[in-house]
Amino acid sequence: MSKVVSFSNYAEKIRSHSIEELTQSNLLLINADQELQSFYAPFEHVNLQAKLVIVGICPGQQQ
Structure with missing residues (x-):
């Protein structure tokens, strides 16, 4: 069974963390x-x- 991925699942993380935290961590993994x-x-x-x-x-980020 696949995981449902949508904005509502990640909205709070995106709102509460800086762009650096979001791109340099596994928060959005x-x-x-x-x-x-x-x-x-x-x-x-x-x-x-x-x-x-x-x-x-x-x-x-690597390319």
Whole structure:
């Protein structure tokens, strides 16, 4: 059975931690298997009040 991943599961962590804490820790870790890790990124969250939209995909912090 797969884990349901949504913004509501991670919203409080995102609100209560700095960007450094979120990107340099396992706070947003979804799953890990040997050397492969998967982290949550809020792609499904849409801020209807946003004045600017930035779209892009980044392969990760190491690239």
